């Protein structure tokens with residue numbers, strides 16, 4: 050059984066289309082990170098000529114894809130200086146995080162990003178804030194911050210909303226005045242809600258399909274694991290029959306960068322067991 054929504058979110062779907070479009074004329078195309086957290090989809094893109102890199106190429110005329118996670122303004126400026134053409138696939142919901150972070154910083158609010166410091170989106174958002182930015186991923190980290198008269202808060206888009214609220218409450222204890230923008234992604238929030246609203250209750254075992262590098266897949270798997278035995282897998286070939294007993298109901302959900310056909314394959318494999 051599946052909840053109502055699985056497969057790609059609109060942000061990843063649109064980013065993938067733009068990246069595919071960039072490959073149309075045979076020019077060298079370099080993606081700054083993974084366009085999609087799925088090995089099969091990435092292999093297809095690589096076969097079509099997409100190269101993945103952590104840094105911008107030294108010079109043009111390569112075409113550079115900024116992924117749905119976005120990038121700092123300095124990345125765009127350097128690309129221009131080097132004569133690189135940029136295909137910007139930043140998700141509109143990530144732009145919203147960047148915009149709020151920049152506005153907060155420009156209006157004198159010390160910025161806190163609730164998220165994971167090493168995540169590509171958070172690195173980009175810090176760049177848009179263009180100032181000293183605190184990054185916290187848990188209540189315990191917020192409790193360690195020094196007292197501040199004011200703080201402006203945004204969230205990494207894929208950060209779980211319930212955890213975001215708990216971190217904000219902890220920040221409130223360390224801050225005189227908080228200005229909070231809940232920039233968690235509604236698509237991710239919906240998947241967590243659907244997991245909590247009955248889907249988990251009806252399943253005996255849960256499979257969460259998505260890349261191991263996908264933050265929202267990991268968070269969804271953690272939510273599910275609090276209620277049911279849960280396995281996070283990247284594809285059908287990782288399913289182990291020992292996970293199930295006869296007659297058990299298997300719930301299948303996915304992160305937002307998992308293609309629908311991968312979820313279909315997982316369901317077909319389960320039905321064949």
Ligand code: SF4
Pocket residue numbers: 058059060061117140141142143206207234235236237265305
């Ligand atoms: S998960 Fe949300 S923020 Fe991330 S790409 Fe998808 S729609 Fe955009």
